Amino acid sequence: MTDSGAREAELATNLARVEQRVTRACAAAGRARSEVTLVVVSKTYPAEDVRLLAGLGVREFAENRDQEAAEKAAACADLTLRWHFVGQLQTNKTRSVVEYADYVHSVDRIKLVDALSAAVRRRSRPSLNCLIQVALEKDSGWGEGRGGAAPEGVGELAAAVAEAPGLRLAGLMTVAPLSGPYANSPSAAFARLIEISRDLRVTAPAATMVSAGMSADLEEAIGAGATHVRVGSAVLGVRPTLG
Template identity: 70%
Template sequence: MTDRRAELAANLGRVEERIASACAAAGRKREEVTLIVVTKTYPASDVRLLAGLGVRHVAENRDQDAAPKAAECADLPLTWHFVGQLQTNKVRSVVSYADVVHSVDRPKLVSALSAAAVRAGRELGCLIQVALDAGSGEAAGRGGAAPGAVPELGDAIAAADGLRLGGVMTVAPLTGPYAGRQRAAFERLLEISSGLRARHPAANMVSAGMSTDLEDAIGAGATHVRVGTAVLGVRPGLR
């Protein structure tokens, strides 16, 4: 455990240096960017170590893994983010522990999240996941709303009981016009974010960038970066 803590501390230090350097290069203040550590496939013991090292935001992408982990770590001062594709039959469970859902991409999910949040007596932050794979339609296998659907979806979230419209999220596309052009993709997300904020000024979160492309995201204006591998190492089963 001591060795694991030292490993995580060293990895966090390197990621922190990358974030600070990217902020400096972009002329931004370090505090403008929040690090979310994606702890998927890693045990609750790692979450505890991360919390002890000062991490305050963690993310999961599968409810079946996240729910027991969040329960085991309920005593820690953490904000839990759900970043995976979300089916409506998992909504009640996710709402029980998540503070922010990054993957809202359709009206049916807005309705389900609202009902569950009201039932649980909670306010849930919601980010609209934007698919940049193509001009319209859903991102293959990754979910996401088409850019043109963002205004209407934002209005629906803002009007829904129990929900708070936080902003937008994207995953750098593997296909389509932005494939291999992460910086351009993130700049496009910022344009979409600006349009959303014109309608909903408080929706100022921009969740973009992961271990391999966080510098591009920060350079484009991301407020939150989602980093897993660079902090925790290569996921079990992928070594």
């Protein structure tokens, strides 16, 4: 078997295992499998892996670094894929990101909303789907933590996205927090995100996406009601150490 053939077989095996996990989690939660979209996080892995996974039926891919994402999207431009940008985004990268991203999961401040809107209008492209990143470690006045808006700031940020030309408010995203009231409790964290999503949909009924759960906690996310799970290492393998 060629190296490419061996890698394809490895990816197929990993993908089947993840698919089984997702299917079981949906069944346990009383949800249809069609309610959950698997997004494969391909960061640090080559475009060839994206091509192999596309051949196995994967259509949704995520990246967290603009340069890598731009190069990979260009290398796979002949494929029908959806690209999700999931990393912290600097305003000076927005022009590049809107060239390839269908979704930005990490909208966390008004300045970024304005920059994305300007970049989309400059390109005259179809609207960009935006998710507000919620930092649950900031709930109830806890510490700063990683990127993301505090839960109490979601409403204001959502209104800004909804009003920004060229942007579409798609929903919410979170990462299970390492600190604060939901540390080491992904089920509680994701349940809290669903509460925030329900509140948001009162004024923004189309904002139905809930992006939560990764390789280690996708079952908890699906159980809570996530619509999109972002899985990397469980499909692609342990990531190489970055120097």
